[in-house]
Amino acid sequence: MVTRLNPYLSFRDSAREAMEFYRSVLGGELEISTFRELGMPVGPGEEDLVMHSMLETPGGLVLMGADTPSSMEYSPGGSISVSLSGDDTAELTGYWEGLVEGATITAPFEVAPWGDLFGMLVDRFGVTWMVNGPAPE
Structure with a gap:
């Protein structure tokens, strides 16, 4: 297997909504597993939060994410950015136009x-x- 570097995003309780949004922007297949499905103990009312999700696009992009249970420290955003870059201006423009909703x-x-x-x-x-992509000619 090839070694890959994949962004893994943390959310408090919006991982499902976020990952479904990213699927609508980037396309691809989304797998979601909850704490309940994987038999992991969490606080009351958190059983159906996302323990792990993975979005994989036909072009090979991989984005992972999960909810952070209330028993764990959570610091949103901050010190990391997800970067999309390439040579296909139309594709990158489409991603931008999708991500900009509510941004x-x-x-x-x-x-x-x-x-x-x-x-x-x-x-x-x-x-x-x-x-980031090539400037239009």
Whole structure:
């Protein structure tokens, strides 16, 4: 098996909604397992929260996520960004347009000083995304 580096996002109680949103933007197959399904003990009312989810797109993108039980410390956002980059401007523009729904744009999706098409946003779940691709000709 090839070694891969996959972003693994943490949420308090919105992992299912977030991962379904990312599937609507990125496409692909989404697998979701709850704490109940995997027999993991959590606090009352948390049994149906997401213990593990994995979104895998036909193009090979992999994004994982889970809810953080109330018994564990949770610090949203902060020190990590998910970056999408490539050569397909139309594909990257489509991702940007999907992610921008309910997001706070921190850098508009436009030609950056280094010549690429670039944008940055914090999505409605508190996750920072960067999208970078070739400038339109």
